[in-house]
Amino acid sequence: MKDVNQNPLNKKIINSFLRIKDFSKVKILIFEEIDSTNRYLSDLISDKNTLYVCTAEKQNKGKGRGNKKWESPTGQNIYLSLSFQLEKNSQLNGFSLMVGLAIRDTLSELYDIDSKIKWPNDIFFDHKKFCGVLIETKYENNLLKIVIGIGINVFMHSNDQIDQDWTSLKLIDGEKSFDRNLIIGKLTSKIIDYSRTYEKYGFSHFQKPFNQNNYLKNKILTSENFKGKDCKVKEVDEEGRLKVEIDKEEKLISSGELSFKIKE
Numbered sequence: 001m002k003d004v005n006q007n008p009l010n011k012k013i014i015n016s017f018l019r020i021k022d023f024s025k026v027k028i029l030i031f032e033e034i035d036s037t038n039r040y041l042s043d044l045i046s047d048k049n050t051l052y053v054c055t056a057e058k059q060n061k062g063k064g065r066g067n068k069k070w071e072s073p074t075g076q077n078i079y080l081s082l083s084f085q086l087e088k089n090s091q092l093n094g095f096s097l098m099v100g101l102a103i104r105d106t107l108s109e110l111y112d113i114d115s116k117i118k119w120p121n122d123i124f125f126d127h128k129k130f131c132g133v134l135i136e137t138k139y140e141n142n143l144l145k146i147v148i149g150i151g152i153n154v155f156m157h158s159n160d161q162i163d164q165d166w167t168s169l170k171l172i173d174g175e176k177s178f179d180r181n182l183i184i185g186k187l188t189s190k191i192i193d194y195s196r197t198y199e200k201y202g203f204s205h206f207q208k209p210f211n212q213n214n215y216l217k218n219k220i221l222t223s224e225n226f227k228g229k230d231c232k233v234k235e236v237d238e239e240g241r242l243k244v245e246i247d248k249e250e251k252l253i254s255s256g257e258l259s260f261k262i263k264e
């Protein structure tokens with residue numbers, strides 16, 4: 001199959017794949033180069049009924065979770081941030097897991113890629129990470145603004161700056177023709193669609209599909225949080241907390257509380 005690697009990010013094409021009903025406006029912003037799409041949308045004074053979709057060919061200061069850098073070379077990957085206003089009391093732990101599921105489902109529908117979600121929201125294929133999510137929030141005019149940052153490795157085939165096992169869509173399936181504009185459009189629509197369901201029913205609606213694709217299920221973890229003791233992962237509960245067993249006792253962990261290593 002022919003590669004669409006050379007297809008630049010394009011507003012009109014992204015827009016043609018968007019299926020968004022409940023915003024009065026969608027603003028798509030595309031940059032050749034930017035420090036960070038998340039930083040841009042965080043600082044932007046936004047309009048209440050607008051969905052902002054910000055993407056770039058390259059980020060100079062791509063932000064990862066835990067103050068890490070997110071490798072963002074030109075034209076190879078997807079660097080996408082979405083921002084909109086949320087209800088003030090939205091429960092964000094489960095929300096971030098729901099975003100992971102939306103990414104997994106979009107890639108499964110478009111390219112038949114069967115990826116797994118490593119709680120809370122990294123996306124893995126064959127034990128290697130190819131996508132990460134950084135969610136930031138901010139109060140603006142007394143409303144909660146959420147910025148959902150998504151990095152998906154698409155065409156990247158080498159990068160010695162990344163300190164963990166990683167992969168990209170093209171490395172997962174070299175035969176397929178990946179289209180960043182298509183992925184951005186479909187993924188944005190899916191996230192908005194799932195967000196509406198989340199606002200109505202909370203995470204419990206997504207619990208089952210999340211657990212079916214839960215990379216950590218039945219894995220043994222070690223963590224400083226448990227004084228180095230082994231813990232076995234069961235599944236996530238209806239609020240998106242990770243249920244683990246330590247010394248035959250069950251514990252629930254909220255995302256952000258735990259830093260861990262997988263033992264087996």
Ligand code: BTN
Binds near residue numbers: 070081150
């Ligand atoms: C992680 O550490 O796994 C999260 C990575 C998130 C990277 C994306 S790329 C688009 C957006 N802009 C940023 O600066 N970071 C996020």
